[in-house]
């Protein structure tokens with residue numbers, strides 16, 4: 001579903017250039033929940049923005065859902081869903097109208113849009129809230145609408161940038177259940193970023209551990225724990241073993257040498 005080859009992004013120009021993502025090479029098979037795990041500043045959002053065509057790589061490329069990021073960014077965009085950090089559910093107008101409008105922007109006729117919106121409202125259990133506008137909802141309810149918006153056009157792969165940031169434990173668990181449903185019942189490949197170790201452990205089939213823009217580890221949470229000599233009790237220990245640093249330490253990205 002994703003093949004990334006040497007994907008790199010440097011922000012800015014020398015002497016202030018910052019190498020945010022450095023040579024990421026990995027593949028993602030269909031139907032997995034893959035977590036990009038790393039502390040603040042590790043390069044997770046930049047990686048997501050590269051894979052969703054919102055940023056152009058400085059070097060390297062990737063294919064996403066069978067389309068090359070550089071050769072066919074439009075093709076990639078048509079085949080993916082993206083839920084940004086902080087979400088994209090608008091304030092102001094009734095959510096039902098907004099969802100139908102978005103579905104028509106994806107090329108659906110009005111009757112098709114109505115049918116598809118009813119389906120996603122049902123899937124995310126928010127049909128009874130759809131007459132309301134975004135500002136009247138709780139954080140967890142808004143996140144459900146964010147996910148519904150990202151899934152309207154039935155993408156085979158969806159990117160969720162820190163989908164549970166700022167939610168209370170109950171709302172986080174509800175989002176985890178929805179993500180599992182997307183993978184299990186709808187066959188969607190999910191790539192999500194997180195700096196919550198408990199989320200990575202509980203939700204992800206596979207983790208790509210990002211450290212200062214580089215891939216430091218790749219495997220299921222269980223595999224990664226076993227790779228630590230003597231076995232690791234938790235992902236905090238795994239992260240420390242892989243990188244020599246605690247997972248909670250904020251990471252300034254390396255300055256580019258040029």
Ligand SMILES: Nc1ncnc2c1ncn2[C@@H]1O[C@H](COP(=O)(O)OP(=O)(O)OP(=O)(O)O)[C@@H](O)[C@H]1O
Nearest residue numbers: 011018020039040041042043044045046047252253
């Ligand atoms: N537009 C930008 N210009 C310059 N540097 C940037 C820009 N965006 C991000 N960076 C830097 O790139 C590095 C990676 O940032 P990124 O947002 O990808 O990390 P992250 O792992 O998603 O962090 P967080 O968990 O805090 O969202 C950081 O050092 C950040 O300061």
